Amino acid sequence: MVELKPVLEGNRLALSRLLSQIENDTGAGREALSELFSHTGKAKLIGVTGAPGTGKSSLVNQLAHHFRNPEDGTKPKTVAVVAVDPSSPFSGGAVLGDRIRMNTLSGDPGVFIRSMASRGSLGGLATTTAGVVQAFDAAGYEIILIETVGAGQAEVDIARLAHTTLVVEAPGLGDDIQAIKAGILEIADILVVNKADRPGIEQTERALKNMLALAHPTRKVFSNHSRVAVDLEELEDEPLWLTPLVRTIASDGTGVPELLKLFYDHREYLENTGELQRRECARLANELHLRVERSLVEGWRASLADGEYQDVLDKVVSREVSPHQAAAQLVKEEQR
């Protein structure tokens, strides 16, 4: 059992140790998350995704600075950063290097940076990232910046976790056909073209703007396994959010105030329409779905006899049965 009082009172070591329990998905970690759940739902979750090397970490660093030192004279906000980097598919190890770009945040007790390895998960986050975010939320962090692994095209889990998703692009990464493919560009609430001082910025910006202009703006309702019924007709009168594009240079902070303004605009949009509620609903539905899935798989694994899985696998490898038939053998009648 993890002692939760110190976590809620702002003890950083207690929080850090709790995060490890959650990350390792221990019984104590699960129990703690259940206890903490009623304290969550207050933080603003910002996702930052994009290809490797586009400057996500530097941008997160800049955003955190601005939340800590607001230019409009409002109270500084406490900031948590969850930075995910990939695990090796071979050794399971990882080099987590996002902190390097966030050195200047060091020494500020209002900032907590936690690196996570993806540990085999393929959607751009680790399976326990949502839990880590909940712990930060419960511990009272007002802004939570979630940085995904360097994402290619299909790592879109972040859009189901964050309230506002920033997709970071950089000059020279692809042509106009790349820009109309489904996937990562679609999930952007705000498109950021970073490294705007690099050559090729004009073409990149044009390709992205054309992409945005190619179709009528549509409402984004998640279609994959987030079983939330949304009546699109009912929403017809609600204004749509048109994904804006902003240029930044994260290394010197150019464009970051503009980006921050767009974030607050989007936040206002989420709150003034029913969209925030819908996203929260989709996010929790997704989490529930994953939890059910995991517990079914765990129960199924436990129900297998010793060596049963290996025996069936051997038959698949020797082409005696197909993977489909093997699955039917392994999953018993009553488990279906």
Next chain:
Amino acid sequence: MSDPKIRVIVAKPGLDGHDRGAKVVARALRDAGMEVIYTGLRQTPEMIAEAALQEDADVVGLSVLSGAHMALAPKVLELLKANGQQDVKVFIGGIIPDEDEPKLLEMGVAGVFGPGTSTDVIVEQIRAIVN
């Protein structure tokens, strides 16, 4: 429950800018299945202790080639202790004169890895001390 991973901070305190050794070690630990949080160059002891706290590290590896190890190591140990992390093991690699090694171990450093140390030895020692 997934297997807990050994989490290691690899940091370069002080002002020398030679990080090849630190990167070799980071890579070797990664290939041994550990999660390495690489903090980069020119870290103050305060930054290193803060990273260890936020990352709930098991081990802190310091790479020092500047000769400042006798000043930096005790400072890092002291800050870890002040944060309640006296159980975190600290290793030092780099250019460490032989006569300083016993003094560092005396202070509470868990191991000193000079030039030519096999990465296998580093991996083994870390595994042995964490488990």
